[in-house]
Amino acid sequence: MEQQFVLALDQxxxxxxxxxxDRNCRVVGMAQREFAQVYPRPxxxxxxxxxxxxxxxxxxxxxxxxxxxxxxxxxxVGVTNQRETVVVWERATGKPIGNAIVWxxxxxxxxxxxxxxxxxxxxxxxxxxxxxxxxxTATKLRWILDHHEGARAAAERGELCAGTIDSWIxxxxxxxxxxxxxxxxxxxxxxxxxHRGQWDDxxxxxxxxxxxxxxxxxxxxxxxxxxxxxxxxxxxxIAGIAGDQQAALFGQLCHKKGLAKSTYGTxxxxxxHTGDEPVVSKNRLLTTVAWRIAGKxxxxxxxxxxxxxxxxQWLRDxxxxxxxxxxxxxxxxxxPDTGGVFLVPAFAGLGAPHWDPFARGSLLGLxxxxxxxxxxxxxxQGIALQVEDLVDCMQKDSGIxxxxxxxxxxxCRSDVLMQMQADLLGAPVVRPADVESTARGAAxxxxxxxxxxxxxxxxxxxxxxVRIAPRGSSIELDGMRAGWRRAIAASRAFGSAMG
Numbered sequence: 262m263e264q265q266f267v268l269a270l271d272q273x274x275x276x277x278x279x280x281x282x283d284r285n286c287r288v289v290g291m292a293q294r295e296f297a298q299v300y301p302r303p304x305x306x307x308x309x310x311x312x313x314x315x316x317x318x319x320x321x322x323x324x325x326x327x328x329x330x331x332x333x334x335x336x337x338v339g340v341t342n343q344r345e346t347v348v349v350w351e352r353a354t355g356k357p358i359g360n361a362i363v364w365x366x367x368x369x370x371x372x373x374x375x376x377x378x379x380x381x382x383x384x385x386x387x388x389x390x391x392x393x394x395x396x397x398t399a400t401k402l403r404w405i406l407d408h409h410e411g412a413r414a415a416a417e418r419g420e421l422c423a424g425t426i427d428s429w430i431x432x433x434x435x436x437x438x439x440x441x442x443x444x445x446x447x448x449x450x451x452x453x454x455x456h457r458g459q460w461d462d463x464x465x466x467x468x469x470x471x472x473x474x475x476x477x478x479x480x481x482x483x484x485x486x487x488x489x490x491x492x493x494x495x496x497x498x499i500a501g502i503a504g505d506q507q508a509a510l511f512g513q514l515c516h517k518k519g520l521a522k523s524t525y526g527t528x529x530x531x532x533x534h535t536g537d538e539p540v541v542s543k544n545r546l547l548t549t550v551a552w553r554i555a556g557k558x559x560x561x562x563x564x565x566x567x568x569x570x571x572x573x574q575w576l577r578d579x580x581x582x583x584x585x586x587x588x589x590x591x592x593x594x595x596x597p598d599t600g601g602v603f604l605v606p607a608f609a610g611l612g613a614p615h616w617d618p619f620a621r622g623s624l625l626g627l628x629x630x631x632x633x634x635x636x637x638x639x640x641x642q643g644i645a646l647q648v649e650d651l652v653d654c655m656q657k658d659s660g661i662x663x664x665x666x667x668x669x670x671x672x673c674r675s676d677v678l679m680q681m682q683a684d685l686l687g688a689p690v691v692r693p694a695d696v697e698s699t700a701r702g703a704a705x706x707x708x709x710x711x712x713x714x715x716x717x718x719x720x721x722x723x724x725x726x727v728r729i730a731p732r733g734s735s736i737e738l739d740g741m742r743a744g745w746r747r748a749i750a751a752s753r754a755f756g757s758a759m760g
Contacts, residue, residue: 265336267708268324268494270317271700272342272426273505274363274527277316279324279493280700286708286719288695290328292320299360304367304609307360310348313426314433321493335494338434339501339707341508341699342426344449347401349412349423349474355437358409358421361429362401365527365567365609369400370618376400381467388454388461390539390548392616396565398425399451399468406469416471425450427502428476431486434499439486442476443502444553453478455539455550458558481507481552482710501707505699506530507551510561512702513667513693514720521655521663523648523682524699525672528612529569531651532561533659544654545614552706562658564613564651568606568622570672572640575608582633586675593638593677598737601626603748604639611753614654619756625748644672645681646745652686665689665728669698676729684733685741692727 271278281290294316299307345364350357373393382393402423406413415421428442447453454461465472479485486499510532513522518536539548539560551561573586583589603625610618668690683690708714
């Protein structure tokens with residue numbers, strides 16, 4: 262029998278990737294292309310949805326060509342995506358009515374503040390498991406309908422589609438035949454009842470979103486649509502969809518209650534599998550759908566850090582004090598500590614557990630002796646401290662003491678960061694040989710959806726993880742934590758004072 266493969270389309274915040282996997286879920290090819298970030302005003306972040314689609318199609322075509330794999334050798338296609346980012350487009354033409362508004366965008370902070378003042382937060386938390394924050398899709402979608410001339414009337418006539426990036430990619434991959442999302446992405450919109458597993462009419466009315474513009478909610482694994490003729494992988498079933506963090510949870514084989522992973526990408530996202538019952542957080546974490554398979558919902562607790570690995574990009578691209586992530590690591594390793602410097606990367610406000618959209622990035626504790634090595638170490642330390650805050654909240658909410666933390670994402674390649682993380686958690690950090698768990702999770706979901714993979718086979722296929730044990734001094738760590746709390750307070754106070 263001729264060899265077959267699974268194609269994963271991983272549409273991220275800064276780039277689109279396509280990854281090809283064999284029957285043992287091993288990577289046999291990968292292509293990646295960055296696309297433009299659009300910053301109309303401070304706090305606003307947009308993407309050109311057409312550029313996203315063109316980049317995703319191009320890398321899919323390239324990976325197949327490079328690996329010399331034909332369309333008919335693709336057993337299934339999986340889609341994973343940056344979550345909460347919203348696109349609105351014309352149903353008939355497939356043309357977006359404007360740029361996508363990205364998950365990092367803070368333009369609806371005042372709208373969220375008004376929702377809280379009007380007393381809607383308890384309802385939203387109970388139905389969706391989310392907090393009221395510009396991070397989520399609903400306020401962005403309302404903003405688009407309110408600010409694009411004629412958009413609301415067109416939406417009510419059924420002429421517009423809206424969706425997160427997964428639904429945009431599926432629409433494009435099927436030449437407009439299928440408008441669908443999965444339960445994990447739907448659960449991030451603030452419009453979806455995570456208990457009943459469907460769009461909620463009361464929430465749709467609250468945000469003035471016409472139901473008919475939203476996609477059909479499907480299982481995360483199983484046949485959803487077929488790739489249209491003339492496109493890469495034409496004729497193959499699209500059989501897996503999941504938001505990037507849920508895909509990474511699946512890709513890290515956290516398939517049962519009590520297992521957790523942290524993804525170190527643009528942001529940092531910690532998810533703990535909580536089984537088939539949602540756990541309500543008392544520490545301002547999110548209750549989210551992990552995935553829906555064979556109609557059964559499974560849940561996770563999630564903590565979201567808005568700026569993780571992006572702080573290293575900032576050092577490279579904006580401050581230009583390093584030329585690469587590797588140089589940042591080398592400089593951080595060259596000093597024993599930060600020399601009292603703290604970097605709070607609140608460039609898009611603070612996520613869990615603070616949920617402060619007005620907080621601003623802060624570099625504190627500088628002296629004449631502070632060097633770029635201290636700043637680089639403080640940047641990595643700030644990532645690790647943010648994740649520790651999430652783990653602390655998660656353990657309190659769940660009553661589960663993490664025996665290990667599984668990690669993935671490009672920034673987890675930093676040995677100095679992972680050692681800091683293990684030291685702060687007092688628990689081993691486990692890094693797989695292939696740190697791109699998001700694409701792997703999408704491939705697993707798609708392969709399972711068509712019977713190409715089995716759960717047992719996937720468990721056996723994952724090998725080569727590195728286990729990083731804690732070794733830090735408790736006295737030093739306590740001082741670091743105390744300084745971090747002061748730095749967070751200063752970052753929030755400055756943002757509040759600026760209004």
